Amino acid sequence: xxSVHPLVALLWLAPALLLILGVVLYPxxxxxxxxxxxxxxxxxxxxxxGWENYAKVLDHPSLGTVLVNTLIWVVAVVAxxxxxxxxxxxxxxxxxxxxxxVRWAVIVPWAASxxxxxxxxxxxxxxxxxxxxxxLLGAGVIDAPIDFLGDDSWTMFSMVVVGVFVxxxxxxxxxxxxxxxxPDDVLEAATVDGARPRQxxxxxxxxxxRPALMIATVLNVIYVFNSFPIIxxxxxxxxxxxxxxxxxxxxxxxxKSQEKDVGMSAAAGxxxxxxxxxxxxxxxxxxxxxxxxxx
Amino acid sequence: xxxGAAQAGPAxxxxxxxxxxxxxxGLGGALVAFAFLAPYLVMVLDSLRTSSDVKSTPPSILPRxxxxxxxxxxxxxxxxxxxxKTSLIVASGSTVIVVLxxxxxxxxxxxxxxxxxxxxxxxxxxxxxxxxxxxVVGLYRQFFELNMVNxxxxxxxxxxxxxxxxxxxxxxxxxxxxxxxxxxxxxLDGATRFQVLRRVMLPLTLPGLxxxxxxxxxxxxxxxxxxxxxxxDDDRKPLTVGMRAYVTGYEQHWDQLFAASVIAVVPxxxxxxxxxxHLVGGLTAGSVK
Numbered sequence: 001x002x003s004v005h006p007l008v009a010l011l012w013l014a015p016a017l018l019l020i021l022g023v024v025l026y027p028x029x030x031x032x033x034x035x036x037x038x039x040x041x042x043x044x045x046x047x048x049x050g051w052e053n054y055a056k057v058l059d060h061p062s063l064g065t066v067l068v069n070t071l072i073w074v075v076a077v078v079a080x081x082x083x084x085x086x087x088x089x090x091x092x093x094x095x096x097x098x099x100x101x102v103r104w105a106v107i108v109p110w111a112a113s114x115x116x117x118x119x120x121x122x123x124x125x126x127x128x129x130x131x132x133x134x135x136l137l138g139a140g141v142i143d144a145p146i147d148f149l150g151d152d153s154w155t156m157f158s159m160v161v162v163g164v165f166v167x168x169x170x171x172x173x174x175x176x177x178x179x180x181x182x183p184d185d186v187l188e189a190a191t192v193d194g195a196r197p198r199q200x201x202x203x204x205x206x207x208x209x210r211p212a213l214m215i216a217t218v219l220n221v222i223y224v225f226n227s228f229p230i231i232x233x234x235x236x237x238x239x240x241x242x243x244x245x246x247x248x249x250x251x252x253x254x255x256k257s258q259e260k261d262v263g264m265s266a267a268a269g270x271x272x273x274x275x276x277x278x279x280x281x282x283x284x285x286x287x288x289x290x291x292x293x294x295x
Numbered sequence: 296x297x298x299g300a301a302q303a304g305p306a307x308x309x310x311x312x313x314x315x316x317x318x319x320x321g322l323g324g325a326l327v328a329f330a331f332l333a334p335y336l337v338m339v340l341d342s343l344r345t346s347s348d349v350k351s352t353p354p355s356i357l358p359r360x361x362x363x364x365x366x367x368x369x370x371x372x373x374x375x376x377x378x379x380k381t382s383l384i385v386a387s388g389s390t391v392i393v394v395l396x397x398x399x400x401x402x403x404x405x406x407x408x409x410x411x412x413x414x415x416x417x418x419x420x421x422x423x424x425x426x427x428x429x430x431v432v433g434l435y436r437q438f439f440e441l442n443m444v445n446x447x448x449x450x451x452x453x454x455x456x457x458x459x460x461x462x463x464x465x466x467x468x469x470x471x472x473x474x475x476x477x478x479x480x481x482x483l484d485g486a487t488r489f490q491v492l493r494r495v496m497l498p499l500t501l502p503g504l505x506x507x508x509x510x511x512x513x514x515x516x517x518x519x520x521x522x523x524x525x526x527x528d529d530d531r532k533p534l535t536v537g538m539r540a541y542v543t544g545y546e547q548h549w550d551q552l553f554a555a556s557v558i559a560v561v562p563x564x565x566x567x568x569x570x571x572x573h574l575v576g577g578l579t580a581g582s583v584k
Contacts, residue, residue, distance in 0.1 A: 023456035031433030111567035
């Protein structure tokens with residue numbers, strides 16, 4: 001690796017830096033600006049608001065509900081995804097006829113647009129016409145159709161199912177990569193030493209899989225936290241913020257609620273950014289980021 | 296023990312038992328595949344029904360009437376063609392920018408040492424974690440002030456910026472794996488740094504370039520929240536946002552919504568399968584050193 005004058009390097013990095021500064025950092029500054037401003041309902045800036053927008057977010061009657069929803073959403077989706085994903089990955093690293101095609105099938109929910117998958121599930125979950133109710137009724141599991149997206153006790157569960165469904169592919173592929181990286185001879189040596197499958201799994205596979213587990217968990221936390229289309233679409237016909245997470249709450253404050261309050265939405269956005277930054281710091285710690293090793 | 300009883304005791308470890316086990320696993324695999332595909336099979340089947348058949352009780356698994364001309368209808372719908380146009384322009388535009396911007400950055404960071412290199416890579420990693428969702432109000436303010444609401448340009452640079460990281464990681468990995476001698480030989484022949492990159496290094500990173508191209512294209516093609524916020528005119532919306540117009544309180548064309556969905560999803564899934572091998576590396580980069 002050759003050394004190069006910083007100015008020459010800067011020249012080669014300039015386009016990337018411009019893009020990142022202009023479209024990631026600058027909007028973040030604009031977001032902060034907006035959070036300290038007062039806006040008319042049509043979105044025109046009317047003047048300084050100080051920290052008032054932050055106070056309004058913290059005083060918002062739905063804030064508690066939204067925070068609890070966010071916690072349930074992230075923890076439930078990520079936990080179920082990790083456990084199911086690990087089991088499926090373990091299966092998909094084994095040799096069996098047609099494995100290639102199964103792996104391709106697993107990719108589909110990942111490649112398809114989240115908004116299309118969400119719209120699809122709106123119909124699958126439908127009270128009258130949905131195939132989910134139809135199958136459950138037919139199998140005798142339920143006596144009457146369930147209003148998966150309208151019944152408050154079912155909405156979050158129904159959204160979590162979709163969240164897990166679309167998060168599984170990435171997770172499975174991370175675990176497949178992790179499992180493939182475990183050298184065969186280590187496992188063979190353990191077998192020769194008389195380790196039984198369960199022992200071998202607990203004392204060799206799991207520890208070696210730790211990095212993949214951590215990475216899949218943290219990245220999923222970020223993806224699931226940021227996930228907008230699923231909640232926005234599946235929760236579309238419910239009024240208020242009863243099933244919103246902090247991300248859709250923030251969006252609705254600015255663009256969909258009666259108050260159309262850009263300033264308050266921006267303040268909520270700053271809280272979201274800080275939450276993500278905290279998780280990113282955890283991620284950097286986990287992958288042991290150091291300037292010297294970053295090659 | 297009577298004849299015909301299943302005799303697969305734990306001691307039966309013959310070749311036939313192994314074959315049976317493989318067959319069982321194949322069956323399990325088919326079930327897994329079905330679980331992931333089933334919702335999309337419903338989508339394809341629904342795109343071939345009449346709109347009233349989509350909403351019929353009880354639902355039938357197969358369409359009561361196979362209606363193939365929904366696809367012709369959708370492809371002849373001017374609104375759909377406008378959305379498709381936006382999606383193509385935005386996805387292609389972002390992809391071109393990402394590739395052009397990522398190549399020099401990845402080449403410089405993978406093959407050279409200079410102060411600030413680690414800081415730059417850290418910046419790239421952090422942007423990868425930030426989906427535009429959290430910043431959407433800031434993005435809206437920015438483009439509102441620049442008078443760029445409703446423009447392709449705004450969507451293109453936003454998609455480019457937020458997908459740059461993946462492309463840089465992928466290319467970085469490929470550049471870093473090229474032996475130093477290859478580069479030195481070219482330098483001895485008097486090639487400039489740019490010539491080394493173009494003639495020697497780039498051809499060797501072709502799989503990385505393909506992966507970066509496809510990944511960016513699909514990410515921009517599937518993007519939703521920024522387009523929803525910035526593209527207000529109906530004929531400027533991309534497919535993901537525009538399509539919603541097929542099913543609203545006023546019109547309920549589920550058949551058309553799903554035909555449009557199939558058109559939007561199928562090419563992307565095929566492209567995605569092509570780059571499967573490199574996906575994990577690009578998304579968990581920074582961690583795989």
